Amino acid sequence: MTREPGAENRGAGALEDFVPLPGMQMQEIFRQAEAGYPEEICGLIVGTPARPDTWQIHQVPNVANRDPQRDPSGVERDARTAYRMEDRAVLRVLREADGAGLEVLGFYHSHPDHDAYFSAMDRERATLHGAEPLWPGAFYLVVSVRAGRAAQARYFAWDTIRRDFTAREAPTI
DSSP states (O other): OOTTTGGOEEEESSSSEEEEOOOHHHHHHHHHHHTTSOOOEEEEEEETEEEEEEEEEEEBOTTTTOOOTOOOTTTEOTTTTTOOOOOHHHHHHHHHHHTTEEEEEEEEEEEETSSSSOOOOHHHEEEEEEEESSSSOEEEEEEETTTTEEEEEEEEEEETTTTEEEEEOOOOO
């Protein structure tokens, strides 16, 4: 996958230079999150950095029900409280993006009946042994869905100085 030159060295994981998703794409993610309720939905965002007109939303099946997950404290989770992207679907999106010259810009998932926060499990999945981001420069969008309606969204990106993810409120549509 091609990377934007210097993406891995950006401070604040690019939240300083961050361009939020265009309204139509945010609406699509909200629609997916509401349709998937009461389970978490998940997906990838690919495109050319700083060119929102190229950005594409790709929902990926959440297989946490058939592949139960354990959070960092050891609690077993299913698709109502966790997500696990289906490997083959992720690979298909990555191949298509690479073939089109597009990059992975971000990932998204929903939190049914919980706030839009970056959980310990989210952080664990986004980093290599909790130390470095697996996708330098990528953002993570978490959408809170309350009683079947998208209620709040936040972006999270790696801050190279703090060595942790920082949050930015996303506009709700």
